């Protein structure tokens with residue numbers, strides 16, 4: 001597979017088609033530690049994660065609550081809080097650096113919007129502040145119009161955003177507006193923290209489809225997703241499944257079911273794949289089950305033919321991590337990381353020679 005890369009630190013790109021600059025992101029042995037000051041033990045929030053993200057692809061980061069999804073996105077975006085220690089490499093287009101720069105956008109969980117503005121006003125003011133000052137008013141307006149179209153916000157462009165005392169656009173539309181605000185500057189790498197949380201299935205599907213379109217236009221898109229429906233899961237290209245800060249699976253989303261089956265935990269027919277993955281990796285189920293058994297609200301389960309019922313999530317997780325580390329999926333990940341690093345390095349040398 002060929003890799004195309006631009007040597008500069010971002011760029012303007014062209015709208016309405018493929019973005020001009022592409023982003024090849026690699027992270028290796030990423031570890032995040034919360035040091036103990038005084039009493040208490042040092043905590044590893046991320047444990048030696050390695051992976052990559054490529055242009056034109058939508059990657060989901062999934063895992064139970066507290067598994068490290070936001071911490072990974074913060075690490076990739078260069079936005080970790082100061083009380084934690086990060087080690088390992090994050091490399092964008094062959095250059096090790098903080099990613100907090102032009103060309104990289106991060107949509108956080110909270111929507112920071114002014115309820116008294118309309119959708120179009122919000123985008124126009126933001127475009128006027130963030131797009132290059134030499135850009136003509138017509139060009140700025142056409143970028144705003146295109147972004148409204150790209151995010152499917154035409155029908156509510158002139159509607160107020162609203163607030164708790166002023167009925168405005170829906171939560172799904174607010175989330176799409178937050179994404180639109182980041183897409184305005186034509187980022188080649190788009191990171192999103194749980195953009196579908198709290199939305200119904202149809203809104204979550206709409207958001208994911210717009211992310212898929214953003215990736216189709218040449219962007220690299222990485223998004224944490226809490227519990228996707230099977231329709232949403234089917235839109236994902238790549239999947240990183242985390243549990244307690246460790247990689248349970250990294251690879252093509254459509255191969256995850258095969259990995260779980262090979263590891264001895266096949267997804268029962270008719271169960272949503274993402275429910276199965278989260279059930280296997282969520283140790284909170286153990287705590288809930290033992291609490292219910294202790295309080296006699298649940299009977300001790302009998303031995304079952306379902307491998308999931310006989311093992312605790314901690315044991316399942318440990319087995320999956322071990323199986324993943326020596327699987328063909330982990331080998332493929334390591335070799336693709338080497339391939340991207342080498343190709344991007346060689347291209348940088350060619351650019352420097354020219």
Ligand SMILES: Nc1ncnc2c1ncn2[C@@H]1O[C@H](COP(=O)(O)OP(=O)(O)OP(=O)(O)O)[C@@H](O)[C@H]1O
Nearest residue numbers: 034045064065066067068069070071072081083084
């Ligand atoms: N700056 C920090 N200081 C202390 N602990 C932290 C810090 N950042 C993250 N953690 C801890 O690391 C763990 C992972 O947190 P993170 O927010 O990354 O999980 P998550 O998978 O995104 O969870 P959720 O789905 O609930 O948002 C949590 O136990 C959290 O308390």
